Amino acid sequence: MVDASRSALTAKLSVKDLPGPHGMFTAAVGQSAATFAWETADGRFCSGSAATDGGFISSLxxxxxxxxxxxxxxxxxxxxxxxxxxxxxxxxADREIVRAVTCNGRPLAVRRLPPVLDGRRALYAFALSEPTAGRVTVTVVRGRATATEHVELLGGHLQHKASCR
Known part of the structure; x- marks a missing residue:
């Protein structure tokens, strides 16, 4: 399934936006689609999603x-x-390592993707099953110290959405 999504997405990319030597990284997988991230040969960050049947494809x-x-x-x-x-x-994550991502104290599955920017930037991905308000808590390690940061979610501050605090 992931290979079919990757093939559909790659077929629609311009030559300059094709993945560089490290290829495409799988950020999330659904029942009939997947989302990817990659670095181009000239070092630009790209992302895209595609259905296995090519029914929808988006990239940036x-x-x-x-x-x-x-x-x-x-x-x-x-x-x-x-x-x-x-x-x-x-x-x-620049100059730090992600240890955990939580929503209201509940751990989320986090994918560690291959690094970009000549190996300097670690990449991480997570997915929520529905649009969610608020922000997730990210526990990071900086040297020997642990710190907490946040990632804002798409749901904004709408009351009717599921929410992370």
């Missing part, structure tokens, strides 16, 4: 590798927030 690449610079200080870098078959988030 930053214009220049400088659009997502590596941080001088430890921080999370939001790279993708989308809703197709699930609410999918991909974020980078």
């Amino acid at each position: 690449c930053v214009s220049d590798r400088r659009d997502t610079p590596f941080s001088d200080r430890p921080m999370l870098v939001p790279l993708l927030s989308t809703y197709t078959f699930a609410e999918v988030h991909v974020f980078g």
Whole structure:
């Protein structure tokens, strides 16, 4: 299923937006679609989703590798927030390592993707089954210290949405 989604997406990409030497990374998988992230040969961050049958395909690449610079200080870098078959988030961790992502204290499954920016930025992805308000809590390690950060979710502050605090 993932291979069919990847093939459908890759077939629609322009040559300049094709994955570089490290290929496409699977960020999330649904019943009939998948979401991917990748770095182009010239170092730009891209993401996309595709149904296995090609019924929907979407992709986006930053214009220049400088659009997502590596941080001088430890921080999370939001790279993708989308809703197709699930609410999918991909974020980078510069100068820190993600240990856990939680919603209201409940652990979420987090995928560690291959690094980008010449191995300097670790990539992580998680998915929520429905659009969710609020933010998730991200526990990170910086050197020998543990810290807490947050990633904002797509649901905004709407009261009728599921919510993470």
